[in-house]
Amino acid sequence: MQLIRLAAASLNQTPMDWRGNFDRMAAVIDAARRQGVGLLCLPELCVTAYGCEDMHFSPAVRSRALDLVQQLLPLTDGIAVAVGLPIAVGPALFNGQAMLVDGRLAGIVCKQHLANEGIHYEARWFERWPAGAVDSIEVDGRRVPVGDLLFDIGGVRVGIEICRDAWIAERTGIALARRGADVLLNPNASHFAFGKCDIRRRFVVEGSRTLGVATVHCNALGNESGRSIYDGDTMIAALGRLVASGPRFSLADSQLSSAVVDVAQLRQNRTRWMEAGRVGKQDAGLVAAPLEWPTVPDTEGASAPLGSASSATDAPWESGPHRKEEEFARAVTLGLFDYLRKSRANGFVVSLSGGVDSAAVATLCWLMVRLGVAELGQAGFAKRLPSVCGAQEAGDPRGLVRRLLTCVYQSTRQSGAATQNAARGVAEAIGAEFHLWSVDAMVDAFVGVVGEATGREIDWQTDDVALQNIQARARGPGVWLLANLKNALLLTTSNRSEASVGYATMDGDTCGGLAPVAGIDKHFLRHWLRWMETAGPAGVGPLPALAAINAQRPTAELRPAAAGQTDEADLMPYDVLDAIERSAIRDKRSPAEVLATLGPEFPQHERSELRGWVERFFKLWSANQWKRERYAPALHVDQGNVDPKTWCRFPILNGGFRAELEELEGG
The missing domain is CATH 3.40.50.620 (HUPs)
Incomplete structure (x- = not known):
């Protein structure tokens, strides 16, 4: 057996709260060390907080973030910690995850696939890092590798997929596994929406099974910057089994989950990746980072991936x-x-x-x-x-x-x-x-x-x-x-x-x-x-x-x-209104297409009645964008929203769907 203890932590950070953000990172690193953790993953952009918006453009913010990472280095004696920060490489800015190992900045992985839909606008601030590319930057007088990196930490190979890097079909973890990764870290700032945690769990568990690795997932926690809510889920899986998970929606500053995995078992079950022929060849992105892993007692081997015990628990309501x-x-x-x-x-x-x-x-x-x-x-x-x-x-x-x-x-x-x-x-x-x-x-x-x-x-x-x-x-x-x-x-x-x-x-x-x-x-x-x-x-x-x-x-x-007076007499039945809104705004259907979807869903209503409600909705929607622009910040909880600051942008001045509604009336 080669037992190591992995950990994932959620953090409730605030944009540019430098002292508070540092203290919360320091506290969770200390808690992990006291648990005997050898490798800890912290969330995406946790140094600055994810929601800095256009302050990501500020050179002072980037510089301060890198300074905080350097201040964390003395706290990583005997442990490896991955922390997220914005990082400039030449004139471009990237979403990075720095690997701190035993008091040394080993390197910084840069995100390859940016979230740029719905609530996310990452391409406004960051560039995509090209797969396979490696560069370096100067930090405190030494060159630090940056890019598509794989770390050899005390003989254990560790790769990093930053949030969306794990959500696409050709996830970056596939290439990292072929390069010999034993552990994949997946730091996230993935906003809450109903049922979305199940999708993340599938990525974590199935990724560990198909890639033959241990996966460590952590998410941001809380309401960082006003609108987005992060559920703060933490999960660790190995060879298709969830071996640790933490609570969601905590009001605490952080949550820490850890589990023991057996690296030898991981490698025994990853022969197909070895057969890809990449392992053993020269890898320009392989970074050696010496670490003496904390000793894990043999009695804890029962929680290793092929053991029968599991430390993963869910609240009953889940x-x-x-x-x-x-x-x-x-x-x-x-x-x-x-x-x-x-x-x-x-x-x-x-x-x-x-x-x-x-x-x-x-x-x-x-x-x-x-x-x-x-x-x-x-x-x-x-x-x-x-x-x-x-x-x-x-x-x-x-x-x-x-x-x-x-x-x-x-x-x-x-x-x-x-x-x-x-x-x-x-x-x-x-x-x-x-x-x-x-x-x-x-x-x-x-x-x-x-x-x-x-x-x-x-x-x-x-x-x-x-x-x-x-x-x-x-x-x-x-x-x-x-x-x-x-x-x-x-x-x-x-x-x-x-x-x-x-x-x-x-x-x-x-x-x-x-x-x-x-x-x-x-x-x-x-x-x-x-x-x-x-x-x-x-x-x-x-x-x-x-x-x-x-x-x-x-x-x-x-x-x-x-x-x-009643609301529904003024408007229409609320269940019909909400069905029209989902079809028209979330799914971007035309008035005629919306009407076609309503008949089977609401057979109790006449077609002429449904047509009138569709017409009323599109006219009211088109006339009231100025109101939506002036609403107070809305908490985002659904994978459909009408808040123009987070989900649905629409022109204040518009054609009012006149041609489309004339065709609808003609039908």
């Missing part, structure tokens, strides 16, 4: 029937937690209308406290939010919620008792601070001033939309004032379905600095809130007070009660 609901709850609460502490705000304010969207946002804030206290303990959770939580609150979760969350119901004469009672009931159930006030006086004042100035009466017969909008806008100043007084973060409650068709009032219900549910459709959000009422996340349970929310039909309550 394989349960409500995994999507659990993922949504845990991803968004992690996003909220990081946004709160990294923005240094003193809590959240939610304009609680008594409807689904605002109730969901308030519930997610409550879940943030419940899940955080469950993981970190009450004192540990409070310590992570020092500007918010005093020591006297550390023993009282409801005290934490009340300190962190303020809700306000802003009524007008169109508001009903059902929504007011529902809002109050939810706020009381979760322990939030609750206020109630009317904005009628402000609405009347605005209507009176403008009516007098224009010399005409403003009434519902001629000015329906304007009168609805002024009510929503009149709610903005008061709730902004409340948030400012508390130095708190005002949360926007609009969802993705509303954003698609512009069913929101700018400077009204779109007020806020963060939009937690703007990345999810209304149909799912309603389903999730019913699940929260009756079941809830593992370890937390249900919130029965949501029954008063779920019993109502969604309504903006902006028209007089006699009008019987």
Whole structure:
């Protein structure tokens, strides 16, 4: 046997938080050494954090990143550590992973395949490194190899696939295995989306089997820079078996997973790669890095790849029937937690209308406290939010919620008792601070001033939309004032379905600095809130007070009660709206193609009715891009989004699909 201990670590980094990023890397390196780890992989671009955006262009940022790597070198005595950073080679910038071995910078591998779709724009900042190419740069007076490298670390060959390098058909690990790699490291900054972790796991496990290697996968963790959420998954596999994995959606600074593998067994099962004829030949990219591997007791050999034991564990909810609901709850609460502490705000304010969207946002804030206290303990959770939580609150979760969350119901004469009672009931159930006030006086004042100035009466017969909008806008100043007084973060409650068709009032219900549910459709959000009422996340349970929310039909309550206003009467059924949005925006289908997909999915509706809804969607979508451009940052949770900053760019001024809709009407 030749036993070595491998480790993968997730890290919750922040762009250009140099001291904090260094301290978190140093802490996890120390934790790995204490576990007897010989090789540790840290996430992609973890030195700077992945989400530096155009600051990657700054020479000062690159220089500072390389300085931090050099400061890490003394911490790597007796261990090998791979850390991600941007690296300049001549005039070009590359996404690199530096290998630090026993106090020495052995070399830097550069990413060969850039993520440049959806939420990622890597080609804006980085160049692709050509396969097989090797160069060098000067670091602290010595030449350091850079490029397509393979490391011989104390007799164990280690290759690196940086994130997307492992996602393509001809993954770079194939060439590395043919060059004799025993271990493949796969550092990632792979954003969360529903079910995406399963894809990563297949790459890790199947890659280890087909390539005959041990694979070490680590991902970024948390809400780094505002919109993207990283689940922080860590996995180690060997010869087709997952031998270690760590929890996802942790609110801690890092998570560390380790496992023992037997290099001799790996090589015995990799004869087909040896037969490729590459091993033993001169390899310009092979870098020798001496290391005396930490001794692994023979008793730990049971966790080696062909043993029967496995240290890989999943939370029970990971394989349960409500995994999507659990993922949504845990991803968004992690996003909220990081946004709160990294923005240094003193809590959240939610304009609680008594409807689904605002109730969901308030519930997610409550879940943030419940899940955080469950993981970190009450004192540990409070310590992570020092500007918010005093020591006297550390023993009282409801005290934490009340300190962190303020809700306000802003009524007008169109508001009903059902929504007011529902809002109050939810706020009381979760322990939030609750206020109630009317904005009628402000609405009347605005209507009176403008009516007098224009010399005409403003009434519902001629000015329906304007009168609805002024009510929503009149709610903005008061709730902004409340948030400012508390130095708190005002949360926007609009969802993705509303954003698609512009069913929101700018400077009204779109007020806020963060939009937690703007990345999810209304149909799912309603389903999730019913699940929260009756079941809830593992370890937390249900919130029965949501029954008063779920019993109502969604309504903006902006028209007089006699009008019987509902969202779906104004728009269309939400399940139809969301199906049109997926087909038109995610799948980029024309109006005629969208209509063709709807018939089989919604046989209960007449074709003429579906055609009218398709037409309405495309007209509203085309007219409301300016609103989507002005939305608060949205947390990305789905492999489809309408946020123009992360997923879906669309021209503000456009043809409105006029020709396509004329053809649709003709059909």
